[in-house]
Amino acid sequence: MESRAGFSFRLIAAVTALAVLAGCAGRPEGVLVPTQTQAAHTSKIDVLVATTRRPSETPGTLFSGERGKELQITEIGVSIPPDSAREIGQVQWPSRLPANPAKEFTTVSVTPMTVQRAEGWLKQHLRKSRRVLVFVHGFNNRYEDAVYRFAQIVHDSKTDVAPVLFTWPSRGSVFAYNYDKESTNYSREALEDMLRRLAREPNVSEVTVMAHSMGSWLTVEALRQMAIRDGRVAPKIQNVILASPDLDVDVFSRQLAEIGEKRPHFTLFVSRDDRALSLSRRISGNIDRLGQVDPSVEPYRSEFEKAGIVVLDLTALKTGDRLNHGKFAESPEVVRLIGNRLIAGQAVNDSHVGLGERLGAVAVGTAQTVGSVAGVAVSAPIAIFDPTTRRTYNEQVDRLGNAVGNTVTTAVGQ
Structure with missing residues (x-):
């Protein structure tokens, strides 16, 4: 039997290796300082950002990884360079500030908002479909990480939605796993309340919630709370997309049962070579993580079929993500699939991915x-x-x- 000291040493080594792989060395701080510099053929994505983070005193950071006392709402405009100057599925981070909008993501506006002003923003930004896409980021994400990543997903998927980001207090460090996990628990009531408000908005036709990694736990917990409190998940919340969900499979099964039969349609993105989830599995008592299962084998095949859950297995898909944890956002095929089919609640079959x-x-x-x-x-x-x-x-x-x-x-x- 492995000693506790031996396990701790190997765990620290694994975490350190992931820290090196996932590090963001070289990124300048303060990328959320708005710039007036413009470039031809860029695209502007306006994102409504709700957060339970504590405000930061550092210019251009806006919010830290610590927990705030109340929900804060901000509109952020992000300029994305022309497609000819970038690789679809990637965030082109500034190498220095001010950023070069012709080649890099650039913040062009930051506008704090009240709940009332946010409701007005939503009405103005609803597209023809009147759909809202809510994104909940995962573990090890700073505020600006979540903003730029979501802007990239919205742009690259070309989806017809009003984009709303919910960002919870993550310290942006692979060494803060337990802190981040508790921060999701800290934030679930705020997410539940936000989703309920969106669903009650008369101008909204439907809501899709897309969550990544640890954000999947937060999302499913918020929906579970809503179902227990209101008797069911709000009918307008029709689709839930969980990408690389860092969720204990046993817990997810229980959550689904408690959400009940009148639940949204669930779609999962899984990958058996997800290195981040391998570490999470070890930390969490060697219980399978939902985002790493093989959906073609039992008992998962039958359980997914019984629950009516669609699973897209990305194991064979290769991207530039060295952890294989962000394939859903980095693959051009997948982001287009999200925009063209999943957010609209349409069925996905083999012809949509080249089969x-x-x-x-x-x-x-x-x-x-x-x-x-x-x-x-x-x-x-x-x-x-x-x-x-x-x-x-x-x-x-x-x-x-x-x-x-x-x-x-x-x-x-x-």
């Missing part, structure tokens, strides 16, 4: 393609496990297999 082209290629192949049909889903960069479309997909594969078999039989006969 349609693969199936077509097999269908017109030769005898050498026989037997390859079963491996199509495995070889795809994004594997989809959707209980509502699995039957259709299986029928398509069966028909494809029959078509290939008939083609081969005819060819052999000739």
Whole structure:
């Protein structure tokens, strides 16, 4: 049996390694100081930011990682450089200040708001769909990290929503895991109240909540509280997207049961090579983390099917994220999928991630393609496990297999 000292040493070594990998050395501080510098062909994303963080006295930081006494609301305008000057899925952080808007993300406006002014902002920024997207960031995020990342997701996904960010007190350090986890508990009532206000707004048609990592715990807890308090989750909250959820699978199962049957539609992004969740799993008693499970094996396959949860397995997808923890935001294919399908509550099938082209290629192949049909889903960069479309997909594969078999039989006969 491993000694406590041995475990502690290996844990510290693992955390240190992650700190090196996830470090943001070289970033200037104070990136949220607004600049008047402009550049041609840039895009401006206005984000309504609600936070339970304590205000910071450092210019351009706005809010620290400590816990505030009340919810603070701010509108922040972020300028994003032209697509020709950036890689989709990446945040181009300033190398120095003032930032170069032609090549880097730049803050162009910061406007503190009251709740009443925020309601007015929402009415002005609702798009034709009248949808709202709420983003809840994960562990080890500073205020500016969350703002710029969400602005990138909104821009790259080209989604038709009013963007609202909820940022909770994270110290932005891999050594503050327990502090961050308690900060999510500290913030769940504030998130619940904000979601209820959005759902009660007459001009809003529906709300999608997207949470990353530890933010998934906060999100599901807030929805659970709402369901217990109000008898159900507000009907306008129709979709919940959990990306790399840092959630104990047993706890998630209990949360779903307590939310009840009248719950939003859940979509999960998982990746078995998520290094951050591997560490979280070890810290949390070696219980599987929801964002790292294999949805194709039992008991998860049956449990997801029973709950009607769609799972997108990103394990085979490669991005520049060395921890494999932020694939949902860094992959152009995934952010487009979020904007085009998931936020609108539409079904996602294999054709939306390139499988349609693969199936077509097999269908017109030769005898050498026989037997390859079963491996199509495995070889795809994004594997989809959707209980509502699995039957259709299986029928398509069966028909494809029959078509290939008939083609081969005819060819052999000739």
